[in-house]
Amino acid sequence: MRRYLVSRLLQAVGVVFFVTTLTFVVVHLAPGDPVGAALQGQNVTEAIREKWRADYGLDRPVSEQYVKWIQLAARGELGYSLSHRRQVRDVLADAMPRTLLLCSFALVISFAIGITVGVLQAERPRGPRDRWLGRILLLLYSVPEFWLGLLILLLFSYRLRWFPAGGMTDPVTYDYLSPREQFVDRFRHLVLPVLTLGLLSSAGIARYQRGALLAVLPMDWMRTALAKGLSWKTAVRRHALRNALLPTITLFGLSLPVFATGAIFVESVFSFPGMGLITVNAIAARDYPLVTSGVLVMSVIVVVGALLADIAVAVADPRVRLG
């Protein structure tokens, strides 16, 4: 177990380091620089631009900037965001809980829907219910994230006016609301993004869950369960599902990158100021420190999530732990 954990941990660290370096290199090889972007269209002499570059250390060799950046990042100093005119750490500290909130709600919804649909399908494989649910899932699987978001926005926000069109809180009234009303307002702003992200991810989970169930149905212990008089439904829901949930834990780790990218689109559509929207906006502003750190933090979250999922599987399944 310890050997497995250590090797898995080393791998995770390696991936984070790889992503960090790649991001840094890509950002710094790209044409254009943050000073140029920040001072764009302003009547500023070249001397002042040079002064800015020197102030932010942008005149140093890339290798030196890299070493310095790694040293600082290790201490949690992520630099200064030129587009927000704040510390990158503070910008991300604001955005991260929002994205985590969005993603964890969506995660719960998608796994609840996904596992339920998977079980409903696997109970009667190739039956009409399985086929119809399969078609619906395939359709959901084929929907562009941002398009589903726009349709949901169009229907529930602009047409039916049930939920607000975007943002975190009501821009006008929020400050004047009582704490309870503020909570309700935040919740109402979360509903549509969570619904979009949750629905989208549930399709893959259901397909996976159905496959995992079908793989265990022909097992000997299923025959035993039926032979001792359990109904088919009970056997599937009690025995098969319990055994088929293990791959689903792995899927949790695998689905984190999907959630990260999904969050980018969903946050863009619903103007939800989380990690995704802030990183996308930072790219447009050529805000190097924010882009690099945003990608770094998202990658770390994804890698750590996958690591936790693998550890959970190892704890639950002796075959992985000992093998």
Added chain:
Amino acid sequence: MGALSSKARLTGTTVRRRLRGDARAWIGLGTLAVMILIALLAPWIAPYDPNAQLDIAHLHSQAPSLAHPFGTDTFSRDVLSRMMHGARVSLAISIGAVTMAMIFGTLVGVIAGYAGGIVDAVLMRIVDAAFSIPSLLLLIVVIALWGEIGTVFLTFLIAGIAWFTVSRLVRAETLALRDADFVVAARALGVPSWRVLARHVLPNVIAPAIVAGTLAIGNVILLEAGLSYLGIGVRPPAASWGSIIQEGAERVSDLWWLTVFPGIALLITVFACNALGDALRDALDPRQLHSAYDE
């Protein structure tokens, strides 16, 4: 060995018979054929010039009508014509990227699986790393910072994040084949490695690669649309389905046709790829020969 003995019974005839009986294969193939035909013939069948501003004063933001079945955009351009030309861009990028990804991914997978040892370990760690990073994010960074990138470069970049799914699949297949009797026999006869790979291994791993490729086309279409939606894919005035949606997204509340129709085109095409891919996978799956639920 077990996998191979059952695979031996999976003949081409069986696969063809299964595919013929599968509605998903027909629907997928038919839809894709229609879309590709529309894309190829777009310059001749599109009712208007896709980039022409027909009458900026009187014809902008028109709801769907007989003259403009899918309406016009804020620049008075005909949405149907833009969608037909957009199909060219979307499909060309996707098919191009997936073809490249399949070739490269298959090569890496075959080499890793056949060589084994250090080569395999190194290649597979790279694939593992590629799987665990949010590659879309990196792609967005590259494209956004490099600014005006052409369609060809975009295709290469997308291929760059699509190949490793194929690699992993092909490697697993190659591992199973490496010790198969006919491969061992070829080696024992002194056939050089490259020839064993080309004549005996490759033909047997093509099928799973094709399944992965078909499913990947759908994903890549979505990816290109997503990038264009974020404003960093296909550059204006050229149209792709994603960029038409992006242009209409700001005003989705009143100009809904700019969002709805290109999205439906995307949905139908991606659905067709996924349906065809699923049908192919089931038809090529040897386990389903003797499974209880195949009747």
